[in-house]
Each structure stands twice: as structure tokens, then as C-alpha cells.
Amino acid sequence: EAGVTQFPSHSVIEKGQTVTLRCDPISGHDNLYWYRRVMGKEIKFLLHFVKESKQDESGMPNNRFLAERTGGTYSTLKVQPAELEDSGVYFCASSQDTGLAYFEQYFGPGTRLTVT
Amino acid sequence: GQNIDQPTEMTATEGAIVQINCTYQTSGFNGLFWYQQHAGEAPTFLSYNVLDGLEEKGRFSSFLSRSKGYSYLLLKELQMKDSASYLCAVRDHRDDKIIFGKGTRLHILP
Numbered sequence A: 001e002a003g004v005t006q007f008p009s010h011s012v013i014e015k016g017q018t019v020t021l022r023c024d025p026i027s028g029h030d031n032l033y034w035y036r037r038v039m040g041k042e043i044k045f046l047l048h049f050v051k052e053s054k055q056d057e058s059g060m061p062n063n064r065f066l067a068e069r070t071g072g073t074y075s076t077l078k079v080q081p082a083e084l085e086d087s088g089v090y091f092c093a094s095s096q097d098t099g100l101a102y103f104e105q106y107f108g109p110g111t112r113l114t115v116t
Numbered sequence B: 001g002q003n004i005d006q007p008t009e010m011t012a013t014e015g016a017i018v019q020i021n022c023t024y025q026t027s028g029f030n031g032l033f034w035y036q037q038h039a040g041e042a043p044t045f046l047s048y049n050v051l052d053g054l055e056e057k058g059r060f061s062s063f064l065s066r067s068k069g070y071s072y073l074l075l076k077e078l079q080m081k082d083s084a085s086y087l088c089a090v091r092d093h094r095d096d097k098i099i100f101g102k103g104t105r106l107h108i109l110p
Helices: none
Strands: A005-007 A010-013 A019-024 A031-037 A043-050 A053-056 A065-068 A075-079 A088-095 A111-115 B003-005 B009-013 B018-025 B032-037 B044-049 B053-057 B060-065 B070-075 B084-091 B098-100 B104-109
Touching: A005 A088, A010 A019, A019 A088, A019 A111, A031 A075, A043 A065, A043 B098, B003 B084, B009 B018, B018 B032, B018 B084, B018 B104, B032 B060, B032 B070, B044 B053, B044 B060, B044 B070, B070 B084
Parallel strands: A010 A111, B009 B104
Antiparallel strands: A005 A019, A019 A075, A031 A043, A031 A088, A043 A053, A065 A075, A088 A111, B003 B018, B018 B070, B032 B044, B032 B084, B053 B060, B060 B070, B084 B098, B084 B104
């Protein structure tokens, strides 16, 4: 079974440009999460999709970030315009429907974004 | 507020035992995770504790005390491949959000 995949693995862009990150969750996983790790800091939650709906987007830093999950399959995270402080590693994770039970979140390898 | 503390770095010797501690203060609690992350790779799930006590899984064990806001990850018979960062993370019962600590970088010496 394929794991969570993310594209690209690395992206270097200039301040003010736009970047779109993609995440393909494990097939059949309704829950999709985006996280970010800024250099020297902890991994922080950005948002959570259940199928195509945004369940929780309280971690999104500002309106320069836009996440979508059309059709409830893969998701994209667009940063427009990118700022220097957006540099970091963006992780995607997916899990089965949680309900009242815990289901492990499987992480992708991350996209390392560098804004210069 | 929410705060998770764990040592920044630890060093241990191949074949030995190491204990990585984690303390947390969170407004909601519904379980504590340990993840392993090798450099440049995805965090991988190691353990999940929601009740007090010790959970053993092969060479790895995880302990939780909810009253003390404390957990540890115990690694036995250390191998060189265990060199990695170990992330302590807490699940919030209100919204299922996972809050991560900064991670402990473990160095294994031959």
C-alpha cells in the first residue's frame, strides 16, 4: 500500500512568488492534515480536512495560505505571496475516520520550502 | 496554554538503554504520542498512551502519568539506526488536534 506522498520534495522561491504544495493521502483515508515545521521550532498544526470539508483551519497563519481538497482526495496548499517566514518543512498526514477511536496519522515525507 | 517539554539532545551508547522524558501542560488531553523522525524523513508512529501505565512494544516502551503530566519513551538494546529525533505529542480532546514538542535528537555512539 502506498503511503502519503507529497510534491515537490523541495521548493526554492523568491519572496512574493506563489508556491503550491500537493499531498496525496493514503487511499481511503478521509482525514487529511497539514502541518508545518519552521527551523528550530516544533511541528505545528495548520488545518484538518474531513473528505473535502475543512474541519479545522485554526492553525493557518494568515490569508496568504489557501488549502483545498476538491473531491476529497488529494489536497493542495497554496502560499501567495510567499514571505521569508514561510520557509520550513510542510508535512501532510492522513488517517482513517476517527469517530471516538484513535487512528494513527501517517505522515508524508514533507516539502521543504525555502523563500529567499 | 499548551506546552510540551523534552530535552533537546541526548547521547547514548549502542546496546545500552535510554529514557527520553516529556512533560506537558495542555488545556485538553486525549492521549500522548511518540514519533520517531530520521533526518529528512516523515515522522513515524511509535506509540500512543491514553491511560496511565507502561506500554511495551519490542525494544520500545512508553509510560504515561496523566496526574503528573509526564511521559517517557524507553529504548532498549540501542542500535545505530535508532539515531533520530523523537517527538512527544499530545492529542487535544476538544478538537483532536495534535500538539508536538520540539523533539529530542538522540545520538547513538558505537
